[in-house]
Amino acid sequence: MIHSPLTPSPSTRSRLYRGSAEIELLIACVILLSLILLVAGTLKIGGARLTATRQASFHAFHDATEDSTPLYTNDPAAQPIDGIAAIRPTLPNRVHSPHPTVTATGQTGGDGGTFTVTVGGHAAVISPTWAYSAYPIGASDQAMLQTWFEGYLHDPSGIDDSTRSSLGLSAPWEP
Amino acid sequence: MTPRLLQPLIRLHRNTRGNIAVLLLLTIFCLVGLIGLVWNTAELATRRESLQTAADSSAHAAATWMSRCTNLVAAQNMVICQDGSAEVIWHAIPPTDKSVRTHLERELADAQTMLSGGDPQFASMRNRMLDALRRVDDEYAMASGAWQSVSGLSNQKFADQLQGDNFRKAVRQAGELLDWVNATYVNGDPANSPRRPGPPGPGGEGLRQLVEKWSPPANSAPFLQAIIASLQQQLAVLAEFESRTAPGVAQDVPGRVAAHEAEVFATQQEMVAQITPTISQQFSDQADFYKIRLTAATTGRGAQPNGPAQIQAPVAPADDPSLTPQPHFDSLRGATVEIDPINVHTDAAAIIWPTPESRTITIAGRPIKFTVNCNIPGGWGHVYAAPIKRYFEQRVASDQQSLATYMQRIDDLRRQLAELLRQLRGLPTNDTITPLPATLSDSVIDDTGNFPSVAAPPRLTAPDDASDQLRAQVALYNQHARAYTGTVRGLAGLLRSWARYYDRFTVPFAVATWHGHVDHFRHVVLKQLGTSKQFMVLATYRLRHIPDWAQAGMRTSAETAIRDRIVSQNIGPVGQSILSTLIGADPSGAGGGFLDPTGRNTVLAARYSPQASQAAFAAINAVAAEVAPQIAAEWVSRPWPYEITPPDTRVPPSQGIGKNDRQTYFTLIAAARPTAANAPRFILPKLTQTKAPELLAYAQAEAFNWMEFNAAYGGSERFDEVASDPNAFFIGCPLPWRLSTIGGWNWNSRLAVSDALSTSIASNPELETFFTEGGVTNNDPQSIDTLTLH
Numbered sequence: 001m002i003h004s005p006l007t008p009s010p011s012t013r014s015r016l017y018r019g020s021a022e023i024e025l026l027i028a029c030v031i032l033l034s035l036i037l038l039v040a041g042t043l044k045i046g047g048a049r050l051t052a053t054r055q056a057s058f059h060a061f062h063d064a065t066e067d068s069t070p071l072y073t074n075d076p077a078a079q080p081i082d083g084i085a086a087i088r089p090t091l092p093n094r095v096h097s098p099h100p101t102v103t104a105t106g107q108t109g110g111d112g113g114t115f116t117v118t119v120g121g122h123a124a125v126i127s128p129t130w131a132y133s134a135y136p137i138g139a140s141d142q143a144m145l146q147t148w149f150e151g152y153l154h155d156p157s158g159i160d161d162s163t164r165s166s167l168g169l170s171a172p173w174e175p
Numbered sequence: 176m177t178p179r180l181l182q183p184l185i186r187l188h189r190n191t192r193g194n195i196a197v198l199l200l201l202t203i204f205c206l207v208g209l210i211g212l213v214w215n216t217a218e219l220a221t222r223r224e225s226l227q228t229a230a231d232s233s234a235h236a237a238a239t240w241m242s243r244c245t246n247l248v249a250a251q252n253m254v255i256c257q258d259g260s261a262e263v264i265w266h267a268i269p270p271t272d273k274s275v276r277t278h279l280e281r282e283l284a285d286a287q288t289m290l291s292g293g294d295p296q297f298a299s300m301r302n303r304m305l306d307a308l309r310r311v312d313d314e315y316a317m318a319s320g321a322w323q324s325v326s327g328l329s330n331q332k333f334a335d336q337l338q339g340d341n342f343r344k345a346v347r348q349a350g351e352l353l354d355w356v357n358a359t360y361v362n363g364d365p366a367n368s369p370r371r372p373g374p375p376g377p378g379g380e381g382l383r384q385l386v387e388k389w390s391p392p393a394n395s396a397p398f399l400q401a402i403i404a405s406l407q408q409q410l411a412v413l414a415e416f417e418s419r420t421a422p423g424v425a426q427d428v429p430g431r432v433a434a435h436e437a438e439v440f441a442t443q444q445e446m447v448a449q450i451t452p453t454i455s456q457q458f459s460d461q462a463d464f465y466k467i468r469l470t471a472a473t474t475g476r477g478a479q480p481n482g483p484a485q486i487q488a489p490v491a492p493a494d495d496p497s498l499t500p501q502p503h504f505d506s507l508r509g510a511t512v513e514i515d516p517i518n519v520h521t522d523a524a525a526i527i528w529p530t531p532e533s534r535t536i537t538i539a540g541r542p543i544k545f546t547v548n549c550n551i552p553g554g555w556g557h558v559y560a561a562p563i564k565r566y567f568e569q570r571v572a573s574d575q576q577s578l579a580t581y582m583q584r585i586d587d588l589r590r591q592l593a594e595l596l597r598q599l600r601g602l603p604t605n606d607t608i609t610p611l612p613a614t615l616s617d618s619v620i621d622d623t624g625n626f627p628s629v630a631a632p633p634r635l636t637a638p639d640d641a642s643d644q645l646r647a648q649v650a651l652y653n654q655h656a657r658a659y660t661g662t663v664r665g666l667a668g669l670l671r672s673w674a675r676y677y678d679r680f681t682v683p684f685a686v687a688t689w690h691g692h693v694d695h696f697r698h699v700v701l702k703q704l705g706t707s708k709q710f711m712v713l714a715t716y717r718l719r720h721i722p723d724w725a726q727a728g729m730r731t732s733a734e735t736a737i738r739d740r741i742v743s744q745n746i747g748p749v750g751q752s753i754l755s756t757l758i759g760a761d762p763s764g765a766g767g768g769f770l771d772p773t774g775r776n777t778v779l780a781a782r783y784s785p786q787a788s789q790a791a792f793a794a795i796n797a798v799a800a801e802v803a804p805q806i807a808a809e810w811v812s813r814p815w816p817y818e819i820t821p822p823d824t825r826v827p828p829s830q831g832i833g834k835n836d837r838q839t840y841f842t843l844i845a846a847a848r849p850t851a852a853n854a855p856r857f858i859l860p861k862l863t864q865t866k867a868p869e870l871l872a873y874a875q876a877e878a879f880n881w882m883e884f885n886a887a888y889g890g891s892e893r894f895d896e897v898a899s900d901p902n903a904f905f906i907g908c909p910l911p912w913r914l915s916t917i918g919g920w921n922w923n924s925r926l927a928v929s930d931a932l933s934t935s936i937a938s939n940p941e942l943e944t945f946f947t948e949g950g951v952t953n954n955d956p957q958s959i960d961t962l963t964l965h
Contacts, residue, residue, distance in 0.1 A: 021195055028199040031199065039210050046216065046217020049217055050220050057224070060232065061231070081453065083449065083450075083453030084247070087449065124461065124464050129243055131242070131922060132246070132921055157435040159258065159426075162422060162423075166420055168419070168574070175250070175257070
């Protein structure tokens with residue numbers, strides 16, 4: 001059998017294939033590295049989503065039950081309902097609806113570049129409870145409660161201010 | 176030789192080309208799968224977290240609405256109490272005005288009459304004092320003369336030497352004491368023995384000096400003018416009071432209050448009725464916001480066979496059918512009574528000791544009869560409008576203060592007048608004149624080594640063999656000595672009456688009059704509120720029996736309180752009755768037929784007061800010891816108006832709302848399931864063989880009161896002691912406060928450990944469905960409780 005460059009002999013063919021495995025390995029490394037970076041990115045995004053959801057919950061409950069300053073958004077998706085407050089209005093009524101965001105940063109590989117993904121969470125907690133102490137907000141909520149309570153003085157059937165003064169009654173507030 | 180057919184397999188075996196590619200493909204496959212697993216895990220955790228947030232915030236929102244409704248109802252109960260208090264003040268004004276005006280005008284008329292027509296008693300006061308002083312001197316001269324005669328004759332020998340010695344001793348003592356009365360009590364000299372008191376005047380004066388210093392002027396006009404001026408000022412203050420109160424009194428306050436209370440009560444009912452749809456709407460909004468399915472559940476109250484539970488506020492109207500009167504066999508009456516849960520132990524159901532307790536005791540051989548009052552007005556432990564009484568009382572106490580200042584001004588003017596009149600008469604601020612003592616200490620030690628007490632002065636008894644002359648002189652001495660001390664006491668009394676001469680114009684009375692009327696109408700209006708029942712009570716409020724563990728403590732506490740009250744309310748009248756009888760009978764003969772009537776009463780009152788008080792206490796205590804245990808037994812056997820269920824077992828001294836009440840009336844469960852829009856979205860589910868599980872989240876929330884463990888409110892509730900208030904009123908259970916006081920107006924919401932979950936699943940089919948869909952197919956309460964409460 002005559003061997004030519006197109007039909008190399010087995011020994012020549014063997015020499016020609018030398019190094020192809022290294023090329024495949026290089027390609028494989030690139031692909032695998034990309035995939036690993038993708039796994040890492042997914043992990044970071046997943047963590048960020050969990051953090052955002054949890055932060056939303058914590059912020060909402062914190063704002064509603066602990067914070068001394070009313071914190072709430074005018075989230076059209078979380079508007080306070082009137083309910084029984086509509087029977088005698090002017091009471092404070094809030095929905096604490098924070099939308100925290102968390103940014104996850106991942107490696108794109110190769111040139112050392114990065115990508116960022118921002119994810120968000122949301123929650124909605126209502127407050128206050130219209131307790132006399134108005135905890136935790138205090139003065140501002142209590143002022144609204146006082147206005148509401150004193151509104152009874154202005155009921156047509158109620159005892160008006162002049163009669164109260166005439167009878168020497170104590171101020172209705174503090175009750 | 177290799178078979179021809181095996182050649183390709185042998186070549187494949189020898190061929191190493193593409194091995195890396197195969198490995199690469201397998202690795203890529205694994206890594207892509209890993210991406211899917213990581214993403215899906217994070218997706219599931221995020222959705223689960225989000226669902227839990229939805230359940231938490233929804234349960235919290237429902238509890239917030241429950242708290243809101245409860246707070247508003249508490250505030251409205253306080254509005255009703257404020258209305259009631261206004262009615263009390265309105266009622267109390269006219270009778271107070273009339274009473275004070277009548278009093279002042281009568282005094283003014285008297286003063287004017289005295290000014291224009293003269294005051295004969297005043298005009299004669301100076302002469303009466305001087306006459307009395309002259310009589311004192313005259314009687315002393317005669318008593319002293321008689322004593323000297325007796326003393327001169329007492330040196331003779333008597334057959335009975337001991338009798339003779341005792342007679343001479345008595346004569347000596349009589350002389351010394353006559354001397355003390357004259358020199359010290361009348362003339363203001365230092366006492367003739369350090370064991371005897373000094374002069375009786377507030378500045379160390381004797382009666383003679385007091386007559387000189389305090390001697391009334393001839394003209395009473397300046398005093399009467401001052402009195403008239405003060406009374407006119409007092410009437411002017413009263414006119415201010417009338418002017419201020421006239422517009423209010425002219426209003427139909429009771430009519431307006433009744434209408435307003437009805438309106439407020441109607442608003443309360445509307446709010447309570449609207450709370451269920453409000454919470455339903457809140458749930459609907461929450462479900463839309465989180466894009467989930469929500470359900471609400473309770474342990475039974477408001478649970479529905481289909482759909483979510485109808486969450487209610489933990490309140491009920493006072494006229495709720497569940498609060499019907501309870502029959503009870505009254506051991507004191509021997510009959511069955513109906514006990515109203517709102518007006519407890521009142522009217523026909525009052526705890527009344529049925530018979531008057533008349534007793535007779537014998538003191539010094541003389542029977543003394545008296546009656547012990549074993550009841551208090553309205554009956555033991557009675558309470559009208561029990562759920563709102565506490566705040567109502569506070570409000571009345573606060574509301575009556577402003578108008579009380581007018582009465583205070585009137586009383587202050589009277590005090591100022593008293594001071595002015597004292598200054599005009601030259602009287603010191605302290606015008607106390609020490610009474611002539613009934614006995615004085617002897618100056619000589621007796622056989623026992625003590626200084627004996629001797630009647631001042633002693634009555635002498637002549638020895639058996641005394642001569643007629645001595646007997647006559649002793650009789651003369653006794654007569655004049657008695658007359659002498661009588662005139663001395665009369666003079667002291669005259670000086671005292673001069674110091675008190677204008678007291679009728681100066682004693683304060685207006686504040687007491689105001690308080691008396693306010694107190695009367697406080698009872699009247701509270702009874703009206705209790706009868707109309709137009710207010711709300713906590714849903715847990717009802718009549719309940721004292722728990723077994725607390726009965727012994729309550730019985731002891733009630734018995735002590737009842738006994739103390741019987742003693743305190745009877746000790747005055749019974750003591751006085753015994754004292755009067757003792758003085759009237761004078762069984763020991765002290766001063767009998769010897770002292771003048773005034774002196775005798777003073778001496779005997781001083782002598783018998785301790786004995787009378789002691790006897791009265793012993794006698795009343797004996798009756799109370801007999802009666803109080805029986806009243807306490809009836810007390811403990813009766814149901815009382817508990818605002819919350821009392822604990823079944825002993826608690827350290829107090830405890831807030833118990834588990835059953837909390838779970839039944841103040842707790843709810845919210846459960847959430849994802850919708851299609853909110854379900855976990857997995858990537859490469861086939862590759863990763865991942866199937867999204869059925870997610871379920873639940874949360875328990877409750878309404879609770881901030882003040883539950885505040886010592887001024889729930890933290891002070893004792894179940895084994897009577898509860899009392901500043902008006903000395905006491906009942907057999909903690910006084911309700913959670914729906915009418917400032918402390919009660921402090922309901923809040925909170926998430927709680929899910930200890931009501933298993934009961935709620937059993938009571939709410941929709942919640943059970945949620946759990947079934949979520950993979951919990953068997954509601955085993957024990958397992959769920961273990962899981963949630965471990």
